[in-house]
Amino acid sequence: MDELLRFSLSPLELLVRGTAMYWFLLCIFRFVLRRDFGTAGVPDLLFVVLLGDAAQNGMIGEGHTLLDSAFLIAVLAAWNYALDFLAYHVPFVSRLTDPPALLLAKDGRLVHRNLRKEHITPDEVESALRSEGLDGLARVRRMYLEPDGKFTVLKRR
Structure with missing residues (x-):
């Protein structure tokens, strides 16, 4: 029980590591990532996941230096x-990193293959149609699932 309630690193070292990683990550997020997380693609999400693991090693230590984590x-x-x-x-790289919009409805009819x-x-x-102020597919010319996961509805005139 004694081992659970002791610091494995000095509190001052944890303070310095945590502070340094916080400010370093803040700069990375501010200047490297897109401003709007709603437009984050797969590479951006992968980056954030890997970033968490890399930052953890820098904050906790585990035999890794702060410089190792910052470099990673x-x-x-x-x-x-x-x-x-x-x-x-x-354009080829864009097709690899960002999926195209997917047609979900066309001329008032669902595209079941794409829904599946x-x-x-x-x-x-x-539900998405209601959020657009529509009560059904009758007024839908096209409906897409966008790369960011949002729905776009083009209405009939």
């Missing part, structure tokens, strides 16, 4: 930036 995070940030840059300039592909129920479609 910088490498991950560089890859994230490089993929965003390439996706903007090279994404495991979207007709109830979820109806």
